[in-house]
Amino acid sequence: MADVARRAGVSTGTVSRALRDLPGVGDETRELIKATARELHYVISPEASQLSRGSTGRVAIVVPRLHNWFYAEMVSALERVLRDGGLDVLVYQLDGEAKRLHFFDALPSRRKVDAVVLVALPVLTVEAERLDFMGAQVLVAGGRIRDFPYVGVDDHAIGVAAVEHLAALGHRRIGMLRTSDTEGAYWSSDAERSRGFHDALAAAGLPDDEAYVVTEPYAVDAGARAMRRLLALPEPPTAVFAYSDELAIGALRELQVAGIDVPGRMSLIGVDGHPTADLFGITTFDQHVGDQGRLTGQLVLDALARGDGAVLPANRVDFDLVDRGSTGPAPAGTGAGRGKRGVSAQPRGTRRARTRRTARGGA
Amino acid sequence: MADVARRAGVSTGTVSRALRDLPGVGDETRELIKATARELHYVISPEASQLSRGSTGRVAIVVPRLHNWFYAEMVSALERVLRDGGLDVLVYQLDGEAKRLHFFDALPSRRKVDAVVLVALPVLTVEAERLDFMGAQVLVAGGRIRDFPYVGVDDHAIGVAAVEHLAALGHRRIGMLRTSDTEGAYWSSDAERSRGFHDALAAAGLPDDEAYVVTEPYAVDAGARAMRRLLALPEPPTAVFAYSDELAIGALRELQVAGIDVPGRMSLIGVDGHPTADLFGITTFDQHVGDQGRLTGQLVLDALARGDGAVLPANRVDFDLVDRGSTGPAPAGTGAGRGKRGVSAQPRGTRRARTRRTARGGA
DNA sequence: CGATCAGACGCAAACGTTTGCGTTAATACG
DNA sequence: CGTATTAACGCAAACGTTTGCGTCTGATCG
The missing domain is CATH 1.10.260.40 (lambda repressor-like DNA-binding domains)
Structure with a gap:
């Protein structure tokens, strides 16, 4: 200069x-x-500039991992609006408890960024306490942590809606597929979606067999393994609610291999809005991940622009039921014989009922 | 302090x-x-520290987009080794020519980072020229740009290997699926993989019908659309080489919907090592994306540690043929009738021949 | 025409480190 | 015991901006 x-x-x-x-x-x-x-x-020179003025012009995005549709989509959307807002984006992957502990212990992002966005990151209570030392705006996207401002869907309502959708089709034996990638830490989406599932079963007077809820460690074939366990039951469910579309895709694959018609003999519904689920005609609750990311980014921008740390504490995003035909009426008989071999009934030109559901308030 | x-x-x-x-x-x-x-x-305070010592302790990773298995996997691997090396990672998404031009024009990363890694980023010649002003180490991962040091597989060899594999199974009508997300910019992987494909066809004395090479704009159903176009031909190929596993997955879905047995009536082979391709039993060339990312990260670390800008100019990573059963002998008759309806023949416990191929030198 | 005012610009003190050099004190050696 | 050597530490000048304040010039107004 x-x-x-x-x-x-x-x-x-x-x-x-x-x-x-x-x-x-x-x-x-x-x-x-x-x-x-x-x-x-x-x-x-950004260093000199920021040293002088105090702010860094950077924000950290913290995710459990990146090679995963949900996180990648979220980060992708966030990055776009933050960069358009003139901020640089720092990405931290906290896979594994060790790294997470180190992150929260060393607080590496302190003074390195103006804000921190935690994306669907399961966190232990002790870790959450340390976030106060962050010295930066903390936001949460895709779920809730402590009392930090967050952006997300009403996960309880999704669990309820899933059961209601399936029950309305006449299903009485409804299962759920979960994946445990939280390493013991609490994660609101998983907990609340499950709670909604159980609440709705009870409300509809349907059986809530614990064998119908299977949890598999996170992996690409988690859905397939989970479905295999369900199919091995003496009396498998006739409909399954998958925590995520990734699980649903794995489950569908397993059903294809086992020659079980979807939705003829088994209904399947997921959550996310994963493009591959669209490809394979899987009915799902689209939780508009891109919208969540964009909204979070905008909140960061606003908070930083205003200077004060005032952010709307709760920001609910709508979710939609996208009916692509992987759910259908419950099979007539209980122990009906093996159905015809085949894949999803709705090949292409999937119909999108887009049953819009307005977001409900906090749980 | x-x-x-x-x-x-x-x-x-x-x-x-x-x-x-x-x-x-x-x-x-x-x-x-x-x-x-x-x-x-x-x-x-990193600002003050870096202002004083001169280096930033950050490296930029530039990708076309993030919500895409290949890029996410690459960034994920890169981020891990860079962070372990004590560096922070800045992510830039350059989707669309406008953003790319702006990036190369404003050179926003100059003096913001110590090194820049371009991940599989198609770039115009004029843009590549501007990289010299970057003022930082420039590395390329997953392909080649100009004379920058790079990490990648031998794409020409992959194209050749694909054709050789299919030809050895007796196929004579071999098609290729491509996707055009380069916006007119040159991208080495696409170009060289295609060149390998054509070279090998010629070498094997097989027909090289231009109708057998279909290119679809990038989208989740690009593979399905491309396969649909091939199936609509008066005499469709009996085997198809997909540029990526994502394309192969879409293509497989289309084949399932059309009721065409794989590999009974159609052989399918992809490239990448996409986990979903594993789930669906698609034979592929695993290009070890994680290894590519890790190696690139290590090169960055080394270059920065040594201070001088000396980096090995060419770093080839091996690729493996992972046979999961989606390729098989060519059907006997040319115009055989519709085969039996079904999905991939190798349900689970896929065999992994892992025909290791040593990487060959430059093209 | 003198006082007032505003706009344009320079000055220099921060911002929080790093690092070469100088000083001090302690130890070792003859 | 005096001197050379070394380790430990303080001092202060960078690093490249930003920004409050002061000065100067030219214009405006009564």
């Missing part, structure tokens, strides 16, 4: 003001300075 | 040295300082 100032015959203060379009600089001087800067390929 | 120094009764210089384990500090003094720092929850 000193170079530019010398060459333009002004002081560095004027250069600083001119380049940032602040008042107090004459028009021709400003132009001269800008031209000189361009000419010298001058780029401001 | 001034606080710590005052409280410990030493100068800031000593604090700086003590905390970074530099020599010139007495053992008890060092311990005292460290204890004091802990007590005050002191964290170093």
Whole structure:
């Protein structure tokens, strides 16, 4: 910057003001300075700038892992709006308890960023306490942690809606597929979606057999393994609610391999809005992950712009039932014989009922 | 830091040295300082530190988009080794030509990072020129750009291997599925994989019908649409080489819907090592994306540690043929009738021939 | 025409580290 | 015991901005 100032015959203060379009600089001087800067390929040093003004112009996005549709989609949406807002995005992957502990212990992002967005990150209570030392805005996307401002869907309502949808089709034996990637830490979406599931079963007077809820460690074939366990039961359910579309895809694959018609002999419904679930015609609750990410990004931008840490504490995003035909009426007999071999009944041109559900308040 | 120094009764210089384990500090003094720092929850200001020493401790990862298995996997692997190396990771998504131009024009990462990793980013020649102004190490992962050091597989060899594999099974009508997400910019992997495909067809004396190579704009159902176009041909191929596993998955779905047995009536082979392709039993060339990411990260670490910009210019990673049973002998008759309805022949416990292929030199 | 005012610009003190150099004290050696 | 050597530590100048305040110039108004 000193170079530019010398060459333009002004002081560095004027250069600083001119380049940032602040008042107090004459028009021709400003132009001269800008031209000189361009000419010298001058780029401001962010370090010096931030050291002086106090803010970093960066925000951290913390996720359990990236190679996973939900997180990648969320980060992708977040990154776009944050960058459009002139902020740089730092990504932290906290896979495994060890890394998570280290992160919360060393607080590496303190003073490195202006805000931290935790994306669907299961966190232990002790870890959550440490977040207060972060020294930055903390937001949560895709679920809830402590009392931090968050963006997410009403997971309890999703669990309820799933059971209601299946019960309305006449199903009485309804199972649920879960995956345990929380490593013992509490995660609101999983807990509340399950609670909604059980609550709705009770409300509808349907059996709530604990064998119908299977949990598999996270992996690409978790859904397949979970479905296999359900199918091995003496009296398997006739409909299954999968915690995520990824699980539903694995489950569908297993059903294809086992030659069980969907939805003829087994109804399947997931959650997310995963594009591959669309490809395979799986009915799902679209939770508009992109919208969640964009909204979170906007909240960050607003909070940082206003300076004060005032953020709307609860931001619920709508979810939609997207009926692609993987759910259907319950089979007539209870112990009906093996149905015809085949795959999903709705090949292409899937109909999208888009039963819009308005978001409900906090649980 | 001034606080710590005052409280410990030493100068800031000593604090700086003590905390970074530099020599010139007495053992008890060092311990005292460290204890004091802990007590005050002191964290170093990266801005000031970097302003003083010159390096940023950050590296930028530039990708076309994130919500995509290949990129997410690559970034994920990169992030891990870079963070383990003590570096922070900045992610830039350059979807769309506009953003790409802006990035290369404004050079936002100049002086913001010590190194830039371009992940499979198609780039125009003019844009590549501007990279010289980056003022940072530039590396390329998953392909090649100009003369920058890169990490990647031998894409030409993959194209050749695919055709050889299918030809060995007796196929004579071999198609290829491509996706165009390069927006007109050149991308080495696509170009070389295609060239390998055509070269191998010629070498094997097989027909190279241009109708057998279909390109669809990037989307989740690109593979399905591409396969549909092939099936609509008067004489469709009996085997198909998909540029990526994502395309192969879409193609498989289309074949399921159309009731065409795989590999009975149609063989299918992809590239990547996508976990979902594993789930669906799709034979593929695993290009070890994680390894590519890790290797790239290590190269960055090494280059930064050594200070000089000397990086091995070419770093080839092996690829493996993972046979999961979606390829089989060519059907006997040319115009055989509709085969039996069903899905992939190898349900679970997929065999993994893992025909290891040593990487070959440059194209 | 003198006083007032506003806009344009320079000055210099922060911001929080790092690091070369100088000083001090302690130890070792003759 | 005096001197050379070494380790421990303080001092202060960078690093490249931002920004409050002061000064100067030219214009406006009564």
